[in-house]
Amino acid sequence: MVCALGSALCFGAASVLQALGARAAEAGTGGGVDVALLWRALRQWRYVAGLGLDGIGFVLQIVALRTLPIYAVGAALAASLAVTAVIASRVLHVRLSRIEWAAVGVVCLGLAMLALASGREGHEGTDSAALQWGLLVAAFAVLAVGAAAGRLPERPRALTLGLAAGFGFGVVEIAVRLIDSVDLTNPALYALLVGGGAAFLLLTSALHRGSVTTATAGLVLGETIGPAVVGVAWLGDQTREGLGWLALLGFAVAIAGSLTLARFGEAPEG
Secondary structure: OHHHHHHHHHHHHHHHHHHHHHHHOOOOOOOOOOHHHHHHHOOOHHHHHHHHHHHHHHHHHHHHHOOOOHHHHHHHHHOHHHHHHHHHHHOOOOOOOHHHHHHHHHHHHHHHHHHHHEOOOOOOOOOOHHHHHHHHHHHHHHHHHHHHHOOOOHHHHHHHHHHHHHHHHHHHHHHHHHOOOOOOOOHHHHHHHHHHHHHHHHHHHHHHOOOHHHHHHHHHHHHHHHHHHHHHHOOOOOEOOOOHHHHHHHHHHHHHHHHHOHHHHOOOOO
């Protein structure tokens, strides 16, 4: 859990830097996904610094996913919004309301409940060819959804981009559990690369276009619920004996608190 929380800390700080960098990048034309936007954002030092923190967070996430159930890691990653909120309040001088400070406390409470209830991570079905290929199909589906999002109006477009980015990161979470070594014949390896790349592209577009608050809420839902279901249903993730109810409650509480703080995926103007 320490690695999962460390990963959340890195991702939470990175989101502020990436939002600032994406907003400072030169605007493209049209709506939806702008592939060149990622290249333009890479010219912004704050975006690059955010990517560096993402890299550290990803390493910690891998360690956490090899030792904890996916649902526990997913909830901890969603809690990165609480980290972002605290950083925004201190560094960017964004004022948190009482409800938002309460939401930070709710997230911490939910994570504490999960830590108490989490059992061992499962190892069932990690060599399933059907799951590996299904994950690769899901990764390309994320790209397809992102491409289609460009035809949507602003509000549903932001939600769709955020949700698709969340599913892309979810593909990465599951793929990590299916990869024991660098095996070029393992579809899960390519699912990790495609899903992760698509997620970064879609999230950058979401941070740059439309309502980032809406996109961040979609991101939280996409990267937590789907992988958690796969972890329990197919990979055999467990809770401590008799504490399944506490894990479910803690997961729900942590996600609810994170969604309350969704607006902190958006950097202030200026």
